[in-house]
Amino acid sequence: METRKIALISVLSAATVVVAYSKGLAIPTLPGLVEFMTVLIFVSGFCFGPIVGAAVGALSLSIYMLIPFPFAHPAAWLFTISPILLAVMAALGAMFGLVGGLLGKVRRAERSRKFILEMALWGLLLTFTYDILSSVGFYLAYPVYPPSGRPYTSPSSPSTIPIHPSFTPSQTR
Numbered sequence: 001m002e003t004r005k006i007a008l009i010s011v012l013s014a015a016t017v018v019v020a021y022s023k024g025l026a027i028p029t030l031p032g033l034v035e036f037m038t039v040l041i042f043v044s045g046f047c048f049g050p051i052v053g054a055a056v057g058a059l060s061l062s063i064y065m066l067i068p069f070p071f072a073h074p075a076a077w078l079f080t081i082s083p084i085l086l087a088v089m090a091a092l093g094a095m096f097g098l099v100g101g102l103l104g105k106v107r108r109a110e111r112s113r114k115f116i117l118e119m120a121l122w123g124l125l126l127t128f129t130y131d132i133l134s135s136v137g138f139y140l141a142y143p144v145y146p147p148s149g150r151p152y153t154s155p156s157s158p159s160t161i162p163i164h165p166s167f168t169p170s171q172t173r
Helices: 003-021 037-048 050-066 083-106 113-141 156-167
Strands: none
Touching: 003 037, 003 050, 037 050, 037 083, 037 113, 050 083, 083 113
């Protein structure tokens, strides 16, 4: 891998981690409902390819998971997080960048309703997959906390519908 790509991955990962720490939109009545970390990972893959996107996703989520609770993720305590959960979260971050990169190769950015709807649906599908698989990863890492048995619904999944197409690069006419 060339030096420019390594620098690009580093800068995009740093920006993504900073955005994750800011907790997206700080709306006191809707904590955790809107987040931009995965959107930036998706956009990095869409703009720069699947390798860069996957690397940014894996690196960003790994760093995010290793920082203690007051700063980032409640399941993380520096160097005491389960390696299983860390690997699952890194793979899920890479998934966002990889899918963004593959879509960027296949689909050209444009200002059409069809493209906006497609990006919104990809955002919903990826976020829902992320929510389910991160819960499975948490259970695999910490089996003493059994699942509740209730159907899983994520408040953040519907919020990605307007966010993903808003930040996906579109071509100016």
